[in-house]
Amino acid sequence: MMNGYRAYLPILPVAATYALLLGIGVVSPDHWQLIAQLAFYCALGQAFNLFMGMTGYVDFGYVAFLGIGTYGMAVSIYTLSDKGLGIGVVLIGLVLAAIFSLGLSLAVGAVALRLRGAYFAIATIGVNEGFRYLLEGARIWNGADGIIFSRHLRQGVGRQTAMALSTWWADILVFGVAFLAAVLTLVYMRNKVGYALLALREDEDAAKVMGINVTRYKIIAFITSAILAGLLGASAWALKLTYVYPSDVFAIHYTVEAIIIVLLGGAGTLLGPIFGALTYGAAKYFLAIVLPGFQLLIFAPVIIAIIVLFPDGTVGLLKKRLRDTPLGKFII
Amino acid sequence: MPLLKVRNVTKCFGGLVAVNNISLEIRHGETLALVGPNGAGKTTLFNLLNGVFPADEGQIIFEDVDVTHFPAYRRAHLGIGRTFQIPRPFNSATVRENIAIGGMFGAAGSEIDVDRAMAMADHYIEVMGLSPHRDKPAGGLTPIEKKLVEIARALAMKPRLLLMDEAMAGMNPKDIDKMVAFLKEIRETEGIAIVAMVEHIMRAVSGLAERVLVMHQGAKLVDEPTREALSDPRVIEVYLGKPPEADHAHG
Ligand SMILES: Nc1ncnc2c1ncn2[C@@H]1O[C@H](COP(=O)(O)OP(=O)(O)O)[C@@H](O)[C@H]1O
Numbered sequence: 001m002m003n004g005y006r007a008y009l010p011i012l013p014v015a016a017t018y019a020l021l022l023g024i025g026v027v028s029p030d031h032w033q034l035i036a037q038l039a040f041y042c043a044l045g046q047a048f049n050l051f052m053g054m055t056g057y058v059d060f061g062y063v064a065f066l067g068i069g070t071y072g073m074a075v076s077i078y079t080l081s082d083k084g085l086g087i088g089v090v091l092i093g094l095v096l097a098a099i100f101s102l103g104l105s106l107a108v109g110a111v112a113l114r115l116r117g118a119y120f121a122i123a124t125i126g127v128n129e130g131f132r133y134l135l136e137g138a139r140i141w142n143g144a145d146g147i148i149f150s151r152h153l154r155q156g157v158g159r160q161t162a163m164a165l166s167t168w169w170a171d172i173l174v175f176g177v178a179f180l181a182a183v184l185t186l187v188y189m190r191n192k193v194g195y196a197l198l199a200l201r202e203d204e205d206a207a208k209v210m211g212i213n214v215t216r217y218k219i220i221a222f223i224t225s226a227i228l229a230g231l232l233g234a235s236a237w238a239l240k241l242t243y244v245y246p247s248d249v250f251a252i253h254y255t256v257e258a259i260i261i262v263l264l265g266g267a268g269t270l271l272g273p274i275f276g277a278l279t280y281g282a283a284k285y286f287l288a289i290v291l292p293g294f295q296l297l298i299f300a301p302v303i304i305a306i307i308v309l310f311p312d313g314t315v316g317l318l319k320k321r322l323r324d325t326p327l328g329k330f331i332i
Numbered sequence: 333m334p335l336l337k338v339r340n341v342t343k344c345f346g347g348l349v350a351v352n353n354i355s356l357e358i359r360h361g362e363t364l365a366l367v368g369p370n371g372a373g374k375t376t377l378f379n380l381l382n383g384v385f386p387a388d389e390g391q392i393i394f395e396d397v398d399v400t401h402f403p404a405y406r407r408a409h410l411g412i413g414r415t416f417q418i419p420r421p422f423n424s425a426t427v428r429e430n431i432a433i434g435g436m437f438g439a440a441g442s443e444i445d446v447d448r449a450m451a452m453a454d455h456y457i458e459v460m461g462l463s464p465h466r467d468k469p470a471g472g473l474t475p476i477e478k479k480l481v482e483i484a485r486a487l488a489m490k491p492r493l494l495l496m497d498e499a500m501a502g503m504n505p506k507d508i509d510k511m512v513a514f515l516k517e518i519r520e521t522e523g524i525a526i527v528a529m530v531e532h533i534m535r536a537v538s539g540l541a542e543r544v545l546v547m548h549q550g551a552k553l554v555d556e557p558t559r560e561a562l563s564d565p566r567v568i569e570v571y572l573g574k575p576p577e578a579d580h581a582h583g
């Protein structure tokens with residue numbers, strides 16, 4: 001039966017991959033930064049896939065949700081660190097990140113999600129830039145000067161804890177966001193939400209005729225994906241770096257990386273974003289060592305070739321091949 | 333009280349009047365054959381009935397509810413099901429998933445969870461003879477198989493009114509007879525009213541429909557019981573272009 005435990009078996013390879021990554025990082029601290037970077041890409045891909053992969057809509061303004069989540073954490077630590085809340089400022093920061101990204105996604109979604117495919121994509125291109133200029137122009141949250149809150153964090157939780165938060169717990173949170181995104185993806189896939197999204201991704205008009213309120217389900221996917229992005233920004237950027245500048249976080253190339261990761265692995269699959277993230281992250285890392293400065297020159301054509309050769313992504317292809325084998329139960 | 337009441341609906345595309353001031357009524361459990369030459373406005377009329385786009389003018393009442401301004405998904409919830417002229421299954425989804433989606437979101441959708449919908453899908457897979465294709469992606473099926481998946485998906489929606497666009501186009505006489513028998517059966521067992529658009533297939537019209545509505549250039553030309561329609565010279569002229577005997581002859 002669909003909703004028996006067997007339907008959730010595909011979470012095992014996800015959990016195993018993250019456990020393995022974490023294990024390598026713990027055993028070999030020299031590689032922790034690489035591992036943390038890979039975890040960031042996993043979370044980014046997994047969260048982005050929840051909307052792009054499941055609906056077929058491409059949100060070019062996606063990084064704005066990471067950006068505003070970063071500000072959620074920054075604002076909490078910056079303004080509340082002298083209130084004696086201790087580690088509570090971090091929890092409040094995560095809640096604020098979720099609320100901010102929820103608010104922004106509702107505002108953007110209510111307008112843009114009424115548009116179809118390419119029109120949606122075009123409308124979202126402006127969101128990220130527009131939001132950045134709004135912060136800078138209106139000097140919201142210190143405008144272009146950003147928020148530097150290292151001192152506040154130390155003041156709020158103590159030097160030792162602040163250190164541990166930035167060097168270790170921030171990355172663990174990123175793993176948490178990645179895993180949460182995977183769990184939500186699988187839960188959606190196994191429930192009505194997932195079938196509604198599958199239907200509207202394939203044929204939006206036919207989906208409506210089948211009784212699917214497509215706008216509602218698009219918004220559900222959009223909001224979920226946005227909140228995960230907000231939490232990711234709050235952990236991977238705010239908590240880890242303890243400062244935030246608009247020009248750093250509202251940077252479109254992160255959206256582009258998210259798109260590449262999802263397409264490499266296979267849009268709409270559960271394991272695709274992980275596979276895409278690991279290949280992309282590792283390739284970027286080694287190319288930077290072997291051929292510094294030339295990464296993009298080599299990267300762009302390789303990525304285009306892979307996407308053209310495997311339109312369903314690598315995991316998409318694997319999924320088709322393994323459909324009728326015992327392994328097929330795990331690969332979705 | 334009729335199941336569906338359409339009053340003076342009109343739809344224009346630019347200067348073209350695709351549906352021109354049409355009124356009609358459909359009773360519970362009735363089967364109406366909608367016929368007319370290509371471009372007559374039949375598909376457009378279907379689109380108006382199930383809300384793919386709104387009517388420019390006129391009113392549509394389904395079971396006493398004025399649905400004129402309802403979006404398609406709300407009309408589906410009330411019990412209007414639909415198949416498309418060119419089948420539009422969800423290609424990457426399996427046959428079973430396609431049909432289950434109809435169950436999950438159709439007229440009974442709010443009470444049907446994924447498991448129940450899958451069980452419903454299995455039932456209709458059996459009924460439509462799609463068992464060998466149950467777990468295949470619908471995109472890989474033949475056009476006729478896709479048509480069957482669409483019909484099953486529409487039935488899983490538990491509609492009270494089923495609109496079938498080009499229900500039997502491209503089928504051979506044996507399949508048409510099977511489809512006619514099948515539609516008669518579900519009309520009884522599920523109590524569904526059917527508006528089937530059956531193009532140039534006399535055997536289907538005469539065997540299935542109680543009434544025939546002929547459209548021509550967007551307007552309603554004829555709306556009368558099948559027996560009378562089949563010998564109506566106006567029908568023969570615009571719809572058949574030949575006497576009905578010719579079609580019966582090779583049947
Ligand atoms: N979406 C549309 N935009 C513009 N014209 C359309 C559209 N749909 C149908 N038409 C036109 O309306 C007329 C009726 O078409 P249609 O309802 O498809 O006829 P039928 O189904 O009877 O063959 C045709 O002339 C067709 O070209």
Ligand SMILES: [Mg+2]
Binds near residue numbers: 374376417
């Ligand atoms: Mg037509």
